[in-house]
Amino acid sequence: xxxxxxxxxxxxxxxxxxxxxxxxxxxxxxxxxxxxxxxxxxxxxxxxxxxxxxxxxxxxxxxxxxxxxxxxxxxxxxxxxxxxxxxxxxxxxxxxxxxxxxxxxxxxxxxxxxxxxxxxxxxxxxxxxxxxxxxxxxxxxxxxxxxxxxxxxxxxxxxxxxxxxxxxxxxxxxxxxxxxxxxxxxxxxxxxxxxxxxxxxxxxxxxxxxxxxxxxxxxxxxxxxxxxxxxxxxxxxxxxxxxxxxxxxxxxxxxxxxxxxxxxxxxxxxxxxxxxxxxxxxxxxxxxxxxxxxxxxxxxxxxxxxxxxxxxxxxxxxxxxxxxxxxxxxxxxxxxxxxxxxxxxxxxxxxxxxxxxxxxxxxxxxxxxxxxx
Amino acid sequence: xxxxxxxxxxxxxxxxxxxxxxxxxxxxxxxxxxxxxxxxxxxxxxxxxxxxxxxxxxxxxxxxxxxxxxxxxxxxxxxxxxxxxxxxxxxxxxxxxxxxxxxxxxxxxxxxxxxxxxxxxxxxxxxxxxxxxxxxxxxxxxxxxxxxxxxxxxxxxxxxxxxxxxxxxxxxxxxxxxxxxxxxxxxxxxxxxxxxxxxxxxxxxxxxxxxxxxxxxxxxxxxxxxxxxxxxxxxxxxxxxxxxxxxxxxxxxxxxxxxxxxxxxxxxxxxxxxxxxxxxxxxxxxxxxxxxxxxxxxxxxxxxxxxxxxxxxxxxxxxxxxxxxxxxxxxxxxxxxxxxxxxxxxxxxxxxxxxxxxxxxxxxxxxxxxxxx
Numbered sequence: 058x059x060x061x062x063x064x065x066x067x068x069x070x071x072x073x074x075x076x077x078x079x080x081x082x083x084x085x086x087x088x089x090x091x092x093x094x095x096x097x098x099x100x101x102x103x104x105x106x107x108x109x110x111x112x113x114x115x116x117x118x119x120x121x122x123x124x125x126x127x128x129x130x131x132x133x134x135x136x137x138x139x140x141x142x143x144x145x146x147x148x149x150x151x152x153x154x155x156x157x158x159x160x161x162x163x164x165x166x167x168x169x170x171x172x173x174x175x176x177x178x179x180x181x182x183x184x185x186x187x188x189x190x191x192x193x194x195x196x197x198x199x200x201x202x203x204x205x206x207x208x209x210x211x212x213x214x215x216x217x218x219x220x221x222x223x224x225x226x227x228x229x230x231x232x233x234x235x236x237x238x239x240x241x242x243x244x245x246x247x248x249x250x251x252x253x254x255x256x257x258x259x260x261x262x263x264x265x266x267x268x269x270x271x272x273x274x275x276x277x278x279x280x281x282x283x284x285x286x287x288x289x290x291x292x293x294x295x296x297x298x299x300x301x302x303x304x305x306x307x308x309x310x311x312x313x314x315x316x317x318x319x320x321x322x323x324x325x326x327x328x329x330x331x332x333x334x335x336x337x338x339x340x341x342x343x344x345x346x347x348x349x350x351x352x353x354x355x356x357x358x359x360x361x362x363x364x365x366x367x368x369x370x371x372x373x374x375x376x377x378x379x380x381x382x383x384x385x386x387x388x389x390x391x392x393x394x395x396x397x398x399x400x401x402x403x404x405x406x407x408x409x410x411x412x413x414x415x416x417x418x419x420x421x422x423x424x425x426x427x428x429x430x
Numbered sequence: 431x432x433x434x435x436x437x438x439x440x441x442x443x444x445x446x447x448x449x450x451x452x453x454x455x456x457x458x459x460x461x462x463x464x465x466x467x468x469x470x471x472x473x474x475x476x477x478x479x480x481x482x483x484x485x486x487x488x489x490x491x492x493x494x495x496x497x498x499x500x501x502x503x504x505x506x507x508x509x510x511x512x513x514x515x516x517x518x519x520x521x522x523x524x525x526x527x528x529x530x531x532x533x534x535x536x537x538x539x540x541x542x543x544x545x546x547x548x549x550x551x552x553x554x555x556x557x558x559x560x561x562x563x564x565x566x567x568x569x570x571x572x573x574x575x576x577x578x579x580x581x582x583x584x585x586x587x588x589x590x591x592x593x594x595x596x597x598x599x600x601x602x603x604x605x606x607x608x609x610x611x612x613x614x615x616x617x618x619x620x621x622x623x624x625x626x627x628x629x630x631x632x633x634x635x636x637x638x639x640x641x642x643x644x645x646x647x648x649x650x651x652x653x654x655x656x657x658x659x660x661x662x663x664x665x666x667x668x669x670x671x672x673x674x675x676x677x678x679x680x681x682x683x684x685x686x687x688x689x690x691x692x693x694x695x696x697x698x699x700x701x702x703x704x705x706x707x708x709x710x711x712x713x714x715x716x717x718x719x720x721x722x723x724x725x726x727x728x729x730x731x732x733x734x735x736x737x738x739x740x741x742x743x744x745x746x747x748x749x750x751x752x753x754x755x756x757x758x759x760x761x762x763x764x765x766x767x768x769x770x771x772x773x774x775x776x777x778x779x780x781x782x783x784x785x786x787x788x789x790x791x792x793x794x795x796x797x798x799x800x801x802x803x
């Protein structure tokens with residue numbers, strides 16, 4: 058026997074590790090997990106990387122024999138562990154095979170291993186001076202903004218979440234934008250003044266999504282920016298992601314400070330009406346014309362080959378009559394990330410950006426450009 | 431106003447009609463629904479066809495004005511109706527547009543119409559002398575066999591479900607096979623002796639799936655075979671499907687009458703073990719070797735690049751030691767369509783077909799060929 062391990066914890070750790078490994082890797086070793094058995098501490102370490110990101114997690118294990126390390130295909134190891142019903146799993150090493158079995162020996166898997174020397178060495182980070190932040194807060198900063206990050210390769214600095222420490226306010230800010238819309242969330246983080254977070258940094262989409270997953274179930278994590286890497290320590294491991302190079306655009310300059318018109322509307326009714334108004338549009342961009350008059354809102358789709366739609370809604374509108382067109386997807390995706398029953402849309406004219414906020418969405422704002430047809 | 435209609439019934443009817451319409455039609459009219467308003471009976475008829483299949487359903491409607499018929503895009507009409515929260519929907523006709531709105535007029539859709547003359551005329555069938563069969567029984571005959579029907583274009587007569595009246599036994603039989611495996615289900619149908627069902631007929635996959643859907647919620651439906659069409663009348667409409675030409679193979683000849691070896695095993699444990707034994711096989715065909723000894727079963731995957739798996743199971747085996755290989759998918763798909771806690775596998779040798787039955791699966795049998803490697 059090499060090790061005896063709790064099945065549920067191993068499955069959870071492998072799920073995280075598999076999220077980092079590179080599934081379409083041209084280098085086979087990037088789809089591998091490096092397993093390192095340390096008998097003195099009774100710990101098994103599992104490491105994966107795609108060269109831009111890296112993860113090293115640990116799990117308690119009853120280990121026999123000397124220290125040992127080797128690589129196995131991460132996804133397959135994870136899939137095998139998932140199939141076990143037992144609470145404990147036995148690992149054995151037999152030449153170039155890892156044997157995975159239950160205690161009784163009624164099921165046995167053999168998985169091909171390779172040498173640990175092939176596995177790339179990863180940068181290491183000290184846990185000191187990082188920011189202590191509740192896991193849920195960090196996950197929320199990412200989840201409420203990342204949907205706006207660009208998916209186009211060309212817009213490199215827009216392809217992630219920009220983190221900006223606002224030390225004077227004791228806040229951490231997250232911003233993401235694809236150039237057509239922008240989401241911003243501020244959260245109080247006591248202690249940010251004393252952390253070594255000094256400047257803003259951009260975490261790419263994959264890295265940001267993994268940070269959110271590694272943080273969300275944790276009471277407190279350590280988060281920081283060191284030598285062009287964003288890094289995170291949680292209760293069972295650490296993760297790093299190389300930050301995107303370049304400067305995040307001056308987003309403050311595009312947020313208007315004054316608005317002439319304000320619409321207050323039920324968030325759920327608005328989502329429903331936007332979905333209905335676009336049911337006859339087959340194209341990816343779904344323009345919806347919004348006619349604003351006192352206490353009434355009319356959504357309509359442009360006259361298309363198949364027909365058109367028109368939805369009237371009651372709403373509270375203060376301002377001049379205005380007709381403005383938005384890509385419905387850009388409104389719906391933002392509204393779905395909000396919590397408020399009623400939201401506020403602030404507008405100037407049909408060519409100027411619109412600001413969306415909500416009473417129950419403190420610290421959050423969403424800016425969206427109208428479509429000019 | 432043209433008509434006022436109950437929303438839920440209209441949505442349900444359009445869902446059925448849309449299942450028949452041809453979504454990838456080269457002829458646009460085959461993706462249309464023909465709407466026929468009959469004020470005398472206060473009925474709206476909805477008809478769709480892909481030329482091989484046809485459906486004509488009816489729904490109560492409060493109709494004003496004279497009889498009228500025209501075509502609308504079926505899928506879009508269905509999608510629009512789905513978005514309504516209201517219980518009743520108003521239809522209006524405005525030149526070449528169908529207007530769909532709620533009673534208040536807060537939402538309004540305009541859908542392009544075309545002339546009813548373009549719509550193909552469909553064969554008609556008399557309801558007389560058809561077989562009265564409980565809807566659930568007809569649906570079960572299809573659902574428990576169709577998963578074996580061939581998906582290959584070349585095997586035309588195997589691409590559906592073969593219905594065979596067994597008048598002497600008072601049963602209706604359904605059989606499907608792709609040449610590697612076969613599923614058969616018999617069900618008592620009182621009255622089949624007196625129906626005009628005389629010979630067997632093959633209903634293609636799409637037709638059989640629709641018949642199952644149209645039958646499953648109905649107490650009794652009328653089912654029959656008239657002039658190369660299978661046809662079905664349910665409580666709100668009728669459906670026909672052109673039957674497949676050619677003769678269904680003599681399946682009786684391939685079912686062995688005697689077996690030397692019998693395995694009794696828990697169905698759920700067997701499914702689980704088959705899934706586990708194939709976790710390391712990435713290919714479509716998943717060979718699993720089964721070693722049968724007294725009271726023990728060992729499943730193993732062939733030695734692959736990534737490794738191998740071996741699962742032991744307790745089972746009741748009467749017969750000679752035997753090693754036989756199956757495509758795991760062929761076993762799992764059959765076991766998942768069965769109800770019995772314990773199933774019986776009857777075997778002769780490693781090259782002969784295996785018969786699977788179960789105590790709680792009366793009238794059902796499944797025959798599968800082993801893989802010869």
